Amino acid sequence: RDKFRVGSDTLHLIQQLVKAANRPFPADEYVRARRMHRKIIMHVGPTNSGKTHHALRALAAARTGVYAGPLRLLAHEIWDRYSRLCNMVTGEEQKVVDSDAKLLSCTVEMLSQHQRYDVAVIDEVQMISDPERGSGWVNAVLGTAAAEVHLCGEETAVPVVQALLQHTGDDFIVKRYERLTPLAVEEKSLEGDLTKIRKGDCIVTFSRSNIFAVKKAVQEKTGMKCAVVYGRLPPEVRSEQAALFNDPTSGYDVIIGSDAIGMGLNLKIKRVIFEATSKFTGTQTQPLSVSSIKQIAGRAGRYGLHAAQADLGGTATTLYPEDLPHLVKCISTPYSPLSIARIGYNDKLLGALMSVLPPNPPLHVAITAASYIGRLPPMVRYSSDNSQVQEACAFIDSAWTGTSNDDKLLLLNAPIPWRDTATVDAIKRLLKMHAQSSSVELLPAITGTGWLETMETLEKDMLLESQEGSSAKARSKTTSMTLLRLEGLHKVVVFYVWMRFR
Structure with a gap:
């Protein structure tokens, strides 16, 4: 203290902040789930390996159950499959078939930690490390009050999920699956020539404007009609577009979509063509990750959808030759284990920090204190504190004053x-x-x-x-x-x- 001339009041404040931000055992925050002895079954494997199919069989046989996935599209797809027995809740839509329905399909952020189920299926669990949305999967893995929890996703997520569950006392089982049909990268790109597009092709691009520009160009060059699928389309429209593409008599022989095509929708894709292998993230253009490339390319040759060519599998290539090496590299690169899971902020943490900080501290100051001072388990980090989070905090401080910490966090998300x-x-x-x-x-x-x-x-x-x-x-x-x-x-x-x- 004397060496750095730090006053006792300052040291006391720092100690209080550290105590308030300390979260060494996040699992203990989910009281209802900790009162249970759960069975956690991880179904891991590449796209088109049948891992989700096996988990959904357990869900269908359950007395009560819930499915939680990353997209409204996926929640709608599961609801559509079990609609006579299933309700649906997403951030944008609710479908109540029966108040006593035995199943619920939802997006992962809408998954309740207070409702008890016999079986829960948590899809795309590798998103647990996503900088913005990963905390939703941490909540689901640690907090879902179900006797049997099925986690579906990539092999990459096994170590971090195992670490999260280490002190819970839950049983942990890993089931591994192999791809059901082969996937190959073609030796050549299309060299920018859209006349090389064939029936059954899926062209993947990464903005709405690009999707419609490519659609127009393909239809002009080939005369083939193109279906369109991207994240912001309503689920009903996406399902209609998928049905048109899957129907050999509809005249819609090509489908064009965003990377959302990598999750959900059973599509009779024979070949995936990457219009680009990099994507604008909001601040900069970055190459697609190995995981993203594998997941998108893996949509080609879906098992059971090409009955006459079941053994031929699918292929992937790029529209332009300069992108082909990155595709080849990603497909041949083994998965690397995820290093961290992303945890979110809660009202209890925020309240504890704000009670220690000077009166009426900006929201971003409290969040920053948690990130820099708080002690977390080795494989856990807070959600990304990027420029958009800073803008959101400033907006909440100026436009929604006098609200509870719970409401502030609600608006932040x-x-x-x-x-x-x-x-x-x-x-x-x-x-x-x-x-x-x-x-x-x-x-x-x-x-x-x-x-x-x-x-x-x-x-x-x-x-x-x-x-x-x-x-x-x-x-x-x-x-x-x-x-x-x-x-x-x-x-x-x-x-x-x-x-x-x-």
Whole structure:
């Protein structure tokens, strides 16, 4: 103390912060699950190995059960499979078939830690290390109150999951699977020539604008119709597009999609073509990881979907020759074990830190204190503290003051595009209404944005075209500005519904 001239008050404050941020045994925070002796079964293997199929058989046979996955698309797919017995809850949608339904399908963030089940299936468990969403899988692995928990995903996740469960007393079993059909990388790319596209091809690209540009180019070059699948499409539309592609009589012989195609949807893909092997992450363009490449390419040659060619498997290649070496390298590279799991913040932690810090500390200060001072297990780290988190914290401090720590964390995790000014302004208006009254109406928040007017104009034109026949000339051109306005409306509606469900 004398050497560095640190006062006793400062040392005492630091000690209090360390104590408040200390989380050496995160599993103990999930009290209901710790009261149980659970059986954890990890089903691991590459895409198209049947691992999820085996887990879902256990779910179907259960008296009560829950499925949790990373995408609304996947939750909808499972709900559709068991719809007579199953309800669905995602951040954007609820489907209640029966209040006493024995099964529930949900996205992983909507999985309750208070409801007890006989069987739970947690899909894509390798996302436990994802910087933004990994905490949802940590919550699911440690906190799901089910007698039998099936974890499906890559072999990479086994060590970190095993470490998380080390002190829980749960039984832990690993079942490994091999790919059911072969996957090969073609010797050559398409060399940029879209006339080389064949029936059964899937072209993968990484932005909505690229998807539609590629669709237009392929249809012009080949005369083949293209189905489209990407993350923001409603599940019903995605299912319709998948059905068109899978139906050999529909005329839709090619499918174009984003990397969301790597998760869910049974598609009769014979060949996956990467339009690029790098992706813009929001701040920079980065090469796709080994895991992403393997998962996307693995959609080719799905077992049981090509009955006449079951033994031929699938192939993968790139549109341009410069991307082919990265694809070859990734497919041949063994998986590397995940090094960390991502844990989130909770209201108890936030409250403890804020009680120690000076009065009314900024939210980001408390989060930073937890990240830098808190003690966590060796393989556990906090969720990413990136520029968007900082923007979110500043927004909460300025636009949603006087709320509980629980509500602050709720908004921190809400689906808000922080860099979309028009959308954020509309959300501010919603939160202002919430602060003034318990009733929050959507229409006043979007008045003056032009979003509703754009949608109404488009709907009128579509109605006229349908009445006059498919040969009628479109009265309004769908411009990029039109799409931006519709996307803005969609984002605000998604936020509104997401908050309503909580």
